[in-house]
Amino acid sequence: MRVFMRAHHAILPYILVALMASCSQVVKDSEIPIESYSAKEIYNLGEENLNRNRPVEAAEYFGEIERLYPYSEWAKRGLVMQAFSFHKGLDYPNSRSSAQRYIDFYPASEDAAYAQYILALSYYDQIAEVGRDQAITLKALQELRILIERYPDSKYAADAKLRFDLAFDYLAAKEMEVGRYYLQKGHYTAAVNRFRVVVQDFRGSAQTPEALYRLVEGYLSLGLQAEAQSSGGVLAKQYGSSDWDKDSVLLLSKNGLSPDTSNDNWLSQMYRQMIKGQWL
Known part of the structure; x- marks a missing residue:
């Protein structure tokens, strides 16, 4: 045991010298x-x-x-x-x-x-x-x-397209969030304006079906039955198998109405122009 301790103490100075030299080299290189x-x-x-x-x-x-x-x-x-x-x-x-x-x-x-x-x-x-x-x-x-x-x-194009769609839907969702708030507070005109933005400016986003349904709801609250029917008609044509369409039909029927796309208002015009490509 004493032999080991003596050997240990004998090599310790060399280890310290080597470490100091190494540290010195690091400092030197950094300078x-x-x-x-x-x-x-x-x-x-x-x-x-x-x-x-x-x-x-x-x-x-x-x-x-x-x-x-x-x-x-x-x-x-x-x-x-x-x-x-x-x-x-x-x-x-x-x-x-x-x-x-x-x-x-x-x-x-x-x-x-x-x-x-x-x-x-x-x-x-x-x-x-x-x-x-x-x-x-x-x-x-x-x-x-x-x-x-x-x-x-x-x-990078494919990833960019995916991120674009997500960001696009994010903006639409923010508009919907504000629109639902106005609708809940009874500010129907402000709510309708928000939902119109989603339908017009964010066509094809995941928020569009709900936006059309909320337009039906908002227009009915304002007493604008023709606009409500037209919104329901566009919803039926574009998203006829969706739950929002079913809710729209039910809501209109409670008011003695049904979806109708024959009315010549802004929504019907937009549907013909943007979806069907009919400009006249």
């Missing part, structure tokens, strides 16, 4: 000016920080490439990676800025679609945070549409 690194080396440092889940530090390194080697291929790569790093770090404004600069500088690049995707996501990923302010959702829809139309064959 090397960033200007001493090549563009590729700085890019690798950015990737290394991303792999260590340090997106803020990664974004800084990628930004240094653009500062030190602005016309290099690595600066081009670094800019889109900076946008990605900022997004991963939930810094959406800076992510948007980097992505937009990439698109402006390199519109024909093979990574331009990816930069547009990051730009769209920087808005889309904030939708749940905005509460009643829908400006972010509208921007997400705008940027997603640009991606779908400008880069239809990119590998």
Whole structure:
């Protein structure tokens, strides 16, 4: 046992010296000016920080490439990676800025679609945070549409279409939420106006069948029987097998009415123009 202890104490100083040398080397390396690194080396440092889940530090390194080697291929790569790093770090404004600069500088690049995707996501990923302010959702829809139309064959187009539909339905759902509130409070005109927005501006969304039913309900509450019948008629034609159509028929029948599409009001006109393609 004593032999082991003596051996242990004998090698301890060497271990301490080795550790101190190692620490000294780390400090020494960290003191090397960033200007001493090549563009590729700085890019690798950015990737290394991303792999260590340090997106803020990664974004800084990628930004240094653009500062030190602005016309290099690595600066081009670094800019889109900076946008990605900022997004991963939930810094959406800076992510948007980097992505937009990439698109402006390199519109024909093979990574331009990816930069547009990051730009769209920087808005889309904030939708749940905005509460009643829908400006972010509208921007997400705008940027997603640009991606779908400008880069239809990119590998990001399918995901963009899915997210577009979800954001589109989210906006429609918000309109429905406000409309139902007005309806519950007896503010029928305000409620009808909200439901009309859903039917006109969000055609094809998952909210449309209910919006048509709520129009039947709202118009009946206002004593506008012809409009209620017309709303029920459009609902029957477009969503005849839905529960909302069944509820509409029942509600109209309680008032001695039935669905009718013969009335020449705004809803019947919209149905002919937008659904059937009949403009006269």
